[in-house]
Amino acid sequence: MDNDIKIGVYFCTCEGEIEKVIDVDSSAKEASEWSGITAVHKDAFLCSNDAIRKIRDDVKEFGLDRILIAACSPFFKVEEFSDLGINKYFVERVNMREQCSRVHSNDPENAAKKAKAMLKIFLEKVKNSKSLQPVKIPVSKSALVIGGGVAGINASIDIAETGNEVLLIEKNLFLGGKAAELHRYFPRMCPPSCGMELMFSKIKNNTNVHVLTSAEIDTIGGSPGNFEVLIKTSPRHVDMDKCTLCGKCLQLCPQNAIIYPEGFSYPDIPAINRKLCAAECNKCAEICPVDAIDLYEEAKMSNVKAGAIILATGWEPFDPAPITEFGYGRLENVVTNIEFERIAKEQKTFFDEPKKAAFIQCVGSRDERHLPYCSDVCCMVSIRQALFIKEANPDSSVYIFYNDIRTPGEYEELYRKARKTGIIFVKGIPSELRQDEPQKINFSAFDTVAGERLDITTDIVILATGMKPPEGTPDLKDKIGITLNRNNFIESHLQCYPQDTQREGIFSAGCCRAPMDVSRSIESAGTAAIKTLQFFNNRTEIIPDHPAVNTLKCDVCKRCIEECPFKAYSFDEKGFPKSDIMKCRRCGVCMGGCPLAAISLGDISIEQLSEMIDAIDKSYLGDDEPIILGFLCKNDAYRAADDAGLKGIKYPPNFLGIMVPCAGTVNGAIIAKAISTGVDGILIAGCSDNQCHYVQGSALAKVRLTDISNKLKEMYLEPERVRFVSINRDESEKFAETIEGYVKELKEMGRNPLRI
Amino acid sequence: MPPYVVKEKCDGCKGKEEPLCEQICIGDLMTLDAETGKAYCRSLRDCWDCMSCTKLCPKGAIEQRIPYQLGYHGAKLIPMMGTDSITWTCVDINGKVERFAYRTRNRK
Numbered sequence: 010m011d012n013d014i015k016i017g018v019y020f021c022t023c024e025g026e027i028e029k030v031i032d033v034d035s036s037a038k039e040a041s042e043w044s045g046i047t048a049v050h051k052d053a054f055l056c057s058n059d060a061i062r063k064i065r066d067d068v069k070e071f072g073l074d075r076i077l078i079a080a081c082s083p084f085f086k087v088e089e090f091s092d093l094g095i096n097k098y099f100v101e102r103v104n105m106r107e108q109c110s111r112v113h114s115n116d117p118e119n120a121a122k123k124a125k126a127m128l129k130i131f132l133e134k135v136k137n138s139k140s141l142q143p144v145k146i147p148v149s150k151s152a153l154v155i156g157g158g159v160a161g162i163n164a165s166i167d168i169a170e171t172g173n174e175v176l177l178i179e180k181n182l183f184l185g186g187k188a189a190e191l192h193r194y195f196p197r198m199c200p201p202s203c204g205m206e207l208m209f210s211k212i213k214n215n216t217n218v219h220v221l222t223s224a225e226i227d228t229i230g231g232s233p234g235n236f237e238v239l240i241k242t243s244p245r246h247v248d249m250d251k252c253t254l255c256g257k258c259l260q261l262c263p264q265n266a267i268i269y270p271e272g273f274s275y276p277d278i279p280a281i282n283r284k285l286c287a288a289e290c291n292k293c294a295e296i297c298p299v300d301a302i303d304l305y306e307e308a309k310m311s312n313v314k315a316g317a318i319i320l321a322t323g324w325e326p327f328d329p330a331p332i333t334e335f336g337y338g339r340l341e342n343v344v345t346n347i348e349f350e351r352i353a354k355e356q357k358t359f360f361d362e363p364k365k366a367a368f369i370q371c372v373g374s375r376d377e378r379h380l381p382y383c384s385d386v387c388c389m390v391s392i393r394q395a396l397f398i399k400e401a402n403p404d405s406s407v408y409i410f411y412n413d414i415r416t417p418g419e420y421e422e423l424y425r426k427a428r429k430t431g432i433i434f435v436k437g438i439p440s441e442l443r444q445d446e447p448q449k450i451n452f453s454a455f456d457t458v459a460g461e462r463l464d465i466t467t468d469i470v471i472l473a474t475g476m477k478p479p480e481g482t483p484d485l486k487d488k489i490g491i492t493l494n495r496n497n498f499i500e501s502h503l504q505c506y507p508q509d510t511q512r513e514g515i516f517s518a519g520c521c522r523a524p525m526d527v528s529r530s531i532e533s534a535g536t537a538a539i540k541t542l543q544f545f546n547n548r549t550e551i552i553p554d555h556p557a558v559n560t561l562k563c564d565v566c567k568r569c570i571e572e573c574p575f576k577a578y579s580f581d582e583k584g585f586p587k588s589d590i591m592k593c594r595r596c597g598v599c600m601g602g603c604p605l606a607a608i609s610l611g612d613i614s615i616e617q618l619s620e621m622i623d624a625i626d627k628s629y630l631g632d633d634e635p636i637i638l639g640f641l642c643k644n645d646a647y648r649a650a651d652d653a654g655l656k657g658i659k660y661p662p663n664f665l666g667i668m669v670p671c672a673g674t675v676n677g678a679i680i681a682k683a684i685s686t687g688v689d690g691i692l693i694a695g696c697s698d699n700q701c702h703y704v705q706g707s708a709l710a711k712v713r714l715t716d717i718s719n720k721l722k723e724m725y726l727e728p729e730r731v732r733f734v735s736i737n738r739d740e741s742e743k744f745a746e747t748i749e750g751y752v753k754e755l756k757e758m759g760r761n762p763l764r765i
Numbered sequence: 766m767p768p769y770v771v772k773e774k775c776d777g778c779k780g781k782e783e784p785l786c787e788q789i790c791i792g793d794l795m796t797l798d799a800e801t802g803k804a805y806c807r808s809l810r811d812c813w814d815c816m817s818c819t820k821l822c823p824k825g826a827i828e829q830r831i832p833y834q835l836g837y838h839g840a841k842l843i844p845m846m847g848t849d850s851i852t853w854t855c856v857d858i859n860g861k862v863e864r865f866a867y868r869t870r871n872r873k
Contacts, residue, residue, distance in 0.1 A: 564788050568823070571779040604778075604785055604823030606848050619848040677823065682847025685866045716774070720825040723843050724854040725862045763852065763866055 014136055017048035017073040018128070019064055021055035021080035023106055030110040030117050031124045036079075040128060045136070047071045056086040061093070068094040075135045079103040079128060082651045083668070096142070098554075098612055101135035103127050107654025108666055112745075119630055119662040126629040126665060133624040137617045143550040146591065148234035150545045151175065153315035155226060155485075158186020159527055160519025160534040161321035162208045167538035169217035173545065176313055177212075178224040178240060182268060184209070184275045186323050192353040194527050195393045196423050202273045209275040222276060227310065229318070229489050233514025233591040234548050236315045244306035246281040251301035254278070258293035258302065267293065317514045317541045320499060321534065322485065324476040324520035327373045327380055334441040335372065335472055342450055342469045343442060345372075346390050349471045353397050360401035365467045367450070368395060369439060370411040374475035382496055384475030385524040388415045391473045392427045399430045407432045408465065410439055410454055435463065442470060476524040490576045491515060492704075498523050502702065508537045511575055511704060513592045514548075516540050548591065554611030555593040556600055560585045562607035569599035569608060574704035596703035597674030601713065606678040613669065618679045621667065627687040627764050630663060635689035635755035637748065639666040640675045644702050645738045646694030652741035660745040661752045664692075671695065672733065673706030677713050680731055684721070687764025690730050690755045694744070697735035707735060727758050767812040767830065768795070768819060770804050774826035777802040786818035786827060820844045820851070 018040045022028035033051055041049040048067045052060040055078065067073060076093055080086070083102035091097055105124060113120035152168050154161045157179030165177040177184075188194075191201050212218045223243040231237035254277065259267045266285035270277045281293070281304070294302040326347045329337040337343050344352070346368075352359050368391040373379035388411070395407045409432060416424040428434070439454040450470045454463050478497040486493050491510045494500040499517045501507050508516045518537035519530040558569070560583070569586050570578040577592035578599065588599065600608045606615045627636060641647040647668045653660065669675060672695025680691050693714060695707040711733045718728035732751065736744050768786075777797055778784035784804050786795040794806050795818055804826075806812060819827045831840050841856040852866045 564785055565783075566778045566785050566788070567782070568779050602823075604821065615848055676848075678846060678848045681845045681852070682850050685845060685847050685850045685852035716823070716825050719774070720843070720845055723825075723828075723841070724845065724852075724864070725856070726854075763864060 014045055014074045015047040015071055016045050016075045016077060016132065016135065017050070017064065017067050017071065018046055018077045018079065018132075019055055019060075020049075020051040021060075021078070021105070022051060022053050023081065024053050027080075027106050027110040030114045031105070031121050036121065036124055036128070039125065043129075043132070045132075047073060055080050056089040061089060065094040074099065075138065076100045077103060077128070077132055077135050079105045079124075081105070082107040082654070084648065084651060096140040098138055098141045099135065101131050101138065103131045104651070104654075104666070107651040109662075111654040111657055112660055113662045114657070115659055116662055122629050123662040123665070126626050129624045129626065130621045130665065130667070133620040134613075134617050137614070137620050139611060139614070141552050141554055141611050143552050144590075145550055146234060146548065148545055148548045149314050149316040151315055152317050152319060152541050153178070153236070153238055153313065154319045154321060156186065156321035156323050156519070156521070157181070157184035157220070157222070158321060158323045158519060158530075159188040159205075159208075160323070160530040160537075161186070161319070162205075162212065163531050163534035164319050164321060164518050164538045164541075165218050166208060166211050166215070167535055168541055169215045170211075171542060172217065173542070174217050174219070176219045176221065176315065178221045178226070180223065180225050182222055182245065182280045183270065184212075184220065184222065187347075188527055188530075190347070190350060190354075192350050192397070193393065195389050196420055198393070206273045209273065212275060220276065223280070226485070226488060231314075232589045233512070233544075234316050235591075236318060236514070238313045238315055238318075240311050240313055242309045242311065244283075244303075244308060245278070246283065246302060246304055246306050247279055248301040248303065249276055249278045251299045252278045253299055253301075255298065257296050257298065261292050261296055263287065263290070263292075317516065317544050318489070319516045319518055319534075319537045319541060320485070320489075320491070320510070320521055321518045321537075322479050322482065322521040324524065325479045327384075327474040327477050329372050329472050329474050331379070332373060335369065335470070336442045336444075337472060340442060340444050340450060340470075342448065343472065344469065345472050345474045346387065346394060347474070349394055349469075353394065360398065363402040363404035363406075364398055364469060365406050366395070366398050366469045366471065367408040367410060367439070367452075367465060367467045368471045368473055370409065370414075370473045371438070372472040372474045374473075375412065380475050380477060380496070382475075382524070383415065385415075386526045387473040387475055389420050389423060389526065391471070392416070392423050392432070394471060395427060395432045396423075396430060399427075399432055403431075408435055408467070409433070410435050410437060412436070412438060439465075476520055478521060482521070489515060491517075502704075505702065508533065508540045513575065513577075513594065514544055516544075551590055552611070553590060555590050555595055556588050556597060556608045556610050558586055558588075559607040559609070562605045564605055564607075566604060568602050568604060572602045572705075572709060573599055574706070594703065596671040596706055597669065598671060598703060598706050598709060601671075601673045601676050601706075602709060603676065606676050610670065610674070613674070615676060615679065618667070618676075619682060622679065622683045622686060622688070625665065625686075625688065633760065635663055635752060635758075635760060637664045637690040637692050637751055637755065638683050638688045639664055639692040639694060639748075640669045640672070641666050641736075642672045642695040642706075643668055643670050645696045645700070646672075646736040646744065648738050649694075649736045649741045649744045652739070653745050656741060658741055658745045660748040663752045663755075664748045671701070671703045671706035672710035673701075673703065675710065675713075677717055680714075680717055681720075684726070684730060684761065685763050687761050689758075689761045689764070690732065690751055692747070692751060693731075693733045694736045694747075695733070697737065700737070707733075726762070729754060729758070730761065767806045767809040767814075768816075769828045769830055770806070771826045771828060772801070772803050774824045775803045775822075776824055776826075777804065778823070785821050785823065789817045789821050791815060791817065816842070816844065820846055 151174035154177045165175045227239040227241045268280045439452040516537040518534040577588045581587040701707040722728045839858040843854040845852045
């Protein structure tokens with residue numbers, strides 16, 4: 010530490026709010042005697058323009074290197090204190106109001122002692138702070154959208170229409186995905202061709218959208234903002250630019266190997282299925298008047314640069330064959346809902362005469378053995394399909410066998426309509442399906458509402474199968490490094506960042522994240538597009554406050570690489586772990602996990618924390634009073650503590666709080682140091698497990714604390730001297746109670762024998 | 766007497782190529798059991814009781830059995846490493862506990 014550092018300490022009385030508890034004058038006088046303090050000033054409103062001007066003048070006059078502001082919580086008046094004429098990382102806020110004066114107003118004497126202790130701690134922090142300058146990193150403002158279904162197409166259009174380049178890749182020959190195969194969408198019963206045609210024309214007319222069909226991701230490298238993607242394109246054998254759609258090849262082909270675009274398709278260019286081609290047959294290539302056919306075209310690899318990636322890989326229908334009692338694949342006229350969709354679309358004769366049909370809901374869904382989740386759309390799909398039959402022929406009798414009908418929101422209208430039309434809903438799933446007579450299906454079911462057994466003979470049984478993630482998802486996971494949830498859908502923080510995957514710059518849209526209907530897919534595509542644009546915008550200037558590894562200490566144990574929730578770490582050219590500034594989200598889980606305490610975040614380092622602990626006067630409340638050092642997570646616990654201040658909830662002044670980005674930031678060595686220098690209790694407060702914004706920060710903090718409390722037990726110290734508690738944003742009462750209870754316990758335990 | 770690895774605590778240092786105890790051991794005695802993924806001392810009689818591995822282990826999974834010349838069964842020596850501090854807890858055969866906290870110079 011440089012002893013010549015000049016520090017200015019500025020006190021705010023908050024118009025008496027702080028002063029009525031703490032004697033700010035005497036604090037200021039005391040502070041002015043500490044070494045390194047060059048300027049001390051007190052103001053009734055430190056956030057006023059005059060006071061800010063005074064600070065800026067002082068910076069110039071005294072040449073201040075660091076500034077300490079003893080006022081309200083660092084979450085308030087951020088803007089006001091952001092530009093004081095020195096690097097903003099040289100300015101430290103001491104939370105005098107929310108975490109001292111307001112919560113200890115019943116005990117002014119001790120509040121003043123705590124205030125002094127807090128000042129000393131944060132003085133040490135600011136002394137050891139580093140100046141951080143934003144760095145400019147060029148971000149390629151083009152997006153890669155993987156999957157050309159309804160979500161992918163919409164996301165592409167949304168991004169392209171804001172003037173950014175998009176590359177949309179689809180593994181099939183044509184865009185449209187599963188939605189294009191449908192007969193009608195609910196709830197308005199529009200045919201997909203209508204909306205799709207509009208989307209395709211938008212794609213065609215927008216020069217920012219580039220489409221690659223029959224293309225798949227080979228590898229993804231680079232880092233967010235500058236991904237380098239290798240794309241493998243399978244041959245189509247027809248040159249898209251040359252083909253005029255004359256159709257000559259189609260008439261000629263003896264093997265039906267030409268896949269001709271139907272109705273509305275994009276691209277509206279045929280393709281050739283070489284697997285069907287007869288050997289040595291070259292007829293189509295010969296007849297093509299524009300020379301568009303190349304039967305010997307090979308797969309191409311192309312390198313693409315993309316700033317961000319949107320995953321819209323969609324879904325696959327669940328295969329009901331493993332559920333043997335429904336006889337799918339064994340019995341005729343047992344079809345899945347997707348197959349029935351094709352019947353509705355293509356075989357109009359099916360609807361010519363009245364039919365007897367039965368729908369079985371939740372086939373494989375909400376079943377631990379198959380799909381443990383609800384697929385969200387099957388109820389509406391079945392009702393819609395039942396309506397196709399009923400509306401074509403009102404004499405048809407249609408049964409829907411269900412566990413629960415789930416038609417949320419506007420879709421309830423669909424259900425009501427179905428009931429009115431005379432579709433029979435039976436609560437109870439049929440047992441085994443049989444075929445007693447040709448072309449018919451027989452089965453029995455127990456109607457649990459009426460309490461009677463039904464024996465039914467139908468012409469067709471439609472199995473309402475759910476959605477599952479596409480086969481290739483685990484493979485994609487390995488390539489991109491995203492995480493999947495327990496159902497193999499792409500994981501995200503559902504509440505706060507539904508569109509963000511756990512990797513920076515990679516977003517998800519549509520059914521690859523969770524089962525969704527068309528309207529929700531389109532919605533999620535819009536959100537993913539917005540997130541992508543935000544990413545392009547926000548990432549031009551970055552503050553390098555990401556963790557840095559002290560290579561003099563690092564032993565390359567790789568714990569940081571393993572524990573980083575965002576896979577931001579890789580080895581640098583010297584073989585040491587290095588976090589990618591673009592991938593990192595500054596949670597500091599690596600800093601907390603490093604066994605050698607060799608990793609520090611830019612704005613709160615191991616060294617700072619260590620010095621801060623040294624600066625604590627362990628007996629600031631007297632020899633017999635225990636003290637608690639609290640590490641409060643920025644997202645929840647610290648704010649709950651601030652809330653306690655705002656509400657004026659009282660807790661004992663034995664608690665000193667330090668804000669950390671995540672509970673996982675706190676290193677074991679820091680805790681060990683605090684214990685061995687005489688702190689009586691360590692409290693780490695973070696979010697509850699499944700709410701941690703950094704995925705596993707809280708969970709890891711708990712594991713680490715267990716290790717330390719085991720160690721304390723071995724040392725014949727009380728293992729309860731370290732404690733993890735989960736405090737949510739709104740649990741300020743719980744926070745105060747926790748501290749009160751902990752102080753009581755620590756008093757019973759007696760003082761830390763290591764306190765001198 | 767050699768270090769004893771508490772299997773339930775050891776997590777093989779996650780990276781699983783060379784755990785910290787293997788890196789720090791001056792005699793190159795500690796290594797990972799490929800099957801269990803846990804560390805062990807491969808040559809018990811060669812250990813010098815330097816306790817480097819015990820101090821370094823992030824999980825606190827390594828216990829040191831003190832040589833009988835220093836303390837008979839029941840005696841323990843437990844280190845706890847802070848950022849720039851080490852605290853020794855010494856337990857003698859009668860269960861008497863003494864603790865010593867020192868400042869170290871391993872901060873930078």
